[in-house]
Amino acid sequence: MTLLAAANGISLPGTDDPINVSQTVGFALLAALMIWAAIRVVTTRNVVHAAVWLVVVLAGAAAQFILLAAEFVGVTQVMVYIGAVIVLILFGVMLTQAKLGNDPNLSRRNWYGGAVVAVVLFGLLAFATIDTFEDAKLPEDRRMALPAAEVGDGEVPRTESNTGAVSDAVFGAYLLPLEVLGVLLTAALVGAIAVARKD
Amino acid sequence: MTSAVLAFEMAYWQQSVLRSVGVLAAVLLPAGTIVYLFLFKMMSFMQSRLGPNEAGPYGSLQLLAEVGKWIQKEDIFPAKADRKLFAMAPYIVVASVLLVYVAVPFGPDAWFARLDTGIFYVLAVSSISAIGVLIAGWASANKYSLIGGLRAAGQLIAYELPMVLAVVGVVVQAGSLDLFEIVRMQAEGEIFGLSWFGNPFILTQMVGFVIFMIATQAELTQPPFDMPVAESELVTGYMTEYSGIRFLLFFIAEFASAGAFGIIAATLFLGGYWLPGLDMHADYMNVVGPLVLLGKMLFVTFIIFWVRFTYPRFREDQLQKFAWTLLIPLALVNILATMVLKVAF
Numbered sequence: 001m002t003l004l005a006a007a008n009g010i011s012l013p014g015t016d017d018p019i020n021v022s023q024t025v026g027f028a029l030l031a032a033l034m035i036w037a038a039i040r041v042v043t044t045r046n047v048v049h050a051a052v053w054l055v056v057v058l059a060g061a062a063a064q065f066i067l068l069a070a071e072f073v074g075v076t077q078v079m080v081y082i083g084a085v086i087v088l089i090l091f092g093v094m095l096t097q098a099k100l101g102n103d104p105n106l107s108r109r110n111w112y113g114g115a116v117v118a119v120v121l122f123g124l125l126a127f128a129t130i131d132t133f134e135d136a137k138l139p140e141d142r143r144m145a146l147p148a149a150e151v152g153d154g155e156v157p158r159t160e161s162n163t164g165a166v167s168d169a170v171f172g173a174y175l176l177p178l179e180v181l182g183v184l185l186t187a188a189l190v191g192a193i194a195v196a197r198k199d
Numbered sequence: 200m201t202s203a204v205l206a207f208e209m210a211y212w213q214q215s216v217l218r219s220v221g222v223l224a225a226v227l228l229p230a231g232t233i234v235y236l237f238l239f240k241m242m243s244f245m246q247s248r249l250g251p252n253e254a255g256p257y258g259s260l261q262l263l264a265e266v267g268k269w270i271q272k273e274d275i276f277p278a279k280a281d282r283k284l285f286a287m288a289p290y291i292v293v294a295s296v297l298l299v300y301v302a303v304p305f306g307p308d309a310w311f312a313r314l315d316t317g318i319f320y321v322l323a324v325s326s327i328s329a330i331g332v333l334i335a336g337w338a339s340a341n342k343y344s345l346i347g348g349l350r351a352a353g354q355l356i357a358y359e360l361p362m363v364l365a366v367v368g369v370v371v372q373a374g375s376l377d378l379f380e381i382v383r384m385q386a387e388g389e390i391f392g393l394s395w396f397g398n399p400f401i402l403t404q405m406v407g408f409v410i411f412m413i414a415t416q417a418e419l420t421q422p423p424f425d426m427p428v429a430e431s432e433l434v435t436g437y438m439t440e441y442s443g444i445r446f447l448l449f450f451i452a453e454f455a456s457a458g459a460f461g462i463i464a465a466t467l468f469l470g471g472y473w474l475p476g477l478d479m480h481a482d483y484m485n486v487v488g489p490l491v492l493l494g495k496m497l498f499v500t501f502i503i504f505w506v507r508f509t510y511p512r513f514r515e516d517q518l519q520k521f522a523w524t525l526l527i528p529l530a531l532v533n534i535l536a537t538m539v540l541k542v543a544f
Contacts (some may be wrong), residue, residue, distance in 0.1 A: 048334070052330075055330060072315070072319070075323045077323065078320075078323040078324060079326065082326070082327055083326030083359070084356070087329045087333065091352050091353070092348055094336070094345060094348065095349065105400070163316055164315075176284055
């Protein structure tokens with residue numbers, strides 16, 4: 001059971017469902033594209049090219065979220081990462097060193113340390129995902145059904161928007177963590193300004 | 200849209216092809232209308248001149264002549280430019296605009312994609328164009344272009360925030376991110392006990408509407424917010440090195456996004472494809488709805504271009520100060536007031 005599903009009493013997509021072939025094919029294509037783009041991010045010798053390849057990786061992640069019917073998370077990914085973080089990266093690169101062409105000093109000698117961290121992180125995430133979802137498959141109807149208890153006899157289970165489900169979880173069970181996170185980010189922002197200000 | 204209008208079932212791929220062609224039409228028609236009506240004719244009228252009048256009746260074919268001219272022009276790459284990124288940048292900007300139109304409700308069944316997250320999606324994809332602009336400015340290998348790109352990105356970041364905050368007021372009042380739901384709430388709502396004209400959110404969200412329009416003006420980098428393309432100091436900024444079809448793409452994107460923001464403003468604040476006296480769920484709305492929305496869009500873009508041709512340019516620091524010290528606090532107060540009133544009533 002995922003935390004979200006546990007909090008709302010929504011059951012995970014059944015393990016008896018047939019495999020959604022087109023979704024699986026789409027996942028494989030997007031994953032291949034993302035892996036290729038991610039390799040290019042770290043191997044290209046041009047900072048701006050690396051940022052553009054990073055856009056491909058992040059857009060692929062957004063597409064994966066949409067493929068998993070997590071539309072809200074996918075759009076948030078576009079809004080926050082592509083619309084803000086990448087723009088800030090490009091902005092910073094162009095303000096500081098906007099030179100064209102390749103930069104031979106981009107690769108560091110201790111890059112294999114990063115590779116080890118990446119492999120460990122991959123293992124942890126893969127274990128957590130497989131352990132949580134086991135054999136669960138995505139249902140053909142991608143909207144979350146209401147809990148069976150609220151549906152009367154002979155009634156077709158009403159489906160609710162996934163965005164609504166996300167907001168219920170965030171402003172219900174997870175309200176306190178959300179508020180704490182908000183205060184933490186604001187404090188970080190104020191702190192960054194305080195450190196950067198000269199006068 | 201297609202299945203309801205043509206009244207026969209089509210395979211998924213046929214619908215998808217038709218919807219893709221539909222998006223192209225939905226982008227190019229408003230853009231062409233805006234360019235002819237406002238950029239050619241209204242601007243000429245306001246400057247006491249005739250404007251284009253040779254090509255076609257009243258110069259209506261001038262736009263086609265211009266497109267033909269641009270397509271014929273040589274596609275120039277500057278010697279030191281980053282060729283791949285230079286070639287790619289206009290397409291990113293155009294793609295951003297095309298993606299905005301995907302989520303717009305034109306009628307009860309006239310839509311390209313029906314999204315739960317409607318308005319949030321629109322705001323997210325419209326911010327992609329900043330990447331195209333930055334890349335164009337950098338890849339041109341030109342100092343003017345780089346400064347223009349940086350200015351554009353700084354401006355887009357600064358005015359993205361008041362725009363999102365202005366939309367939050369509407370979302371709180373409608374209780375949904377879905378654009379269809381927002382239109383329905385306006386059509387079926389009532390204000391002060393009157394219900395025959397619904398409750399277009401411009402009545403209750405006047406502050407939000409004004410902030411949205413100012414932010415739109417800045418996002419479009421139009422005067423008085425046109426420092427990124429300031430022709431007298433930056434030689435049109437990030438577009439300096441572009442010519443031929445790539446310049447045409449930037450040009451189309453500029454006016455198509457004016458149309459896109461006009462449509463979004465009409466949907467959020469003016470009742471979308473609905474007009475008083477029309478049944479918003481009826482089948483005929485699939486034909487009438489797009490026309491109503493086009494009319495409302497022309498009204499909104501008229502205001503945008505009226506301001507464009509009237510006011511002189513801000514200074515860069517004035518622009519940033521205006522966004523951070525006036526628009527954003529005002530939008531936050533607007534959200535707070537909306538939430539209090541929403542709970543109270």
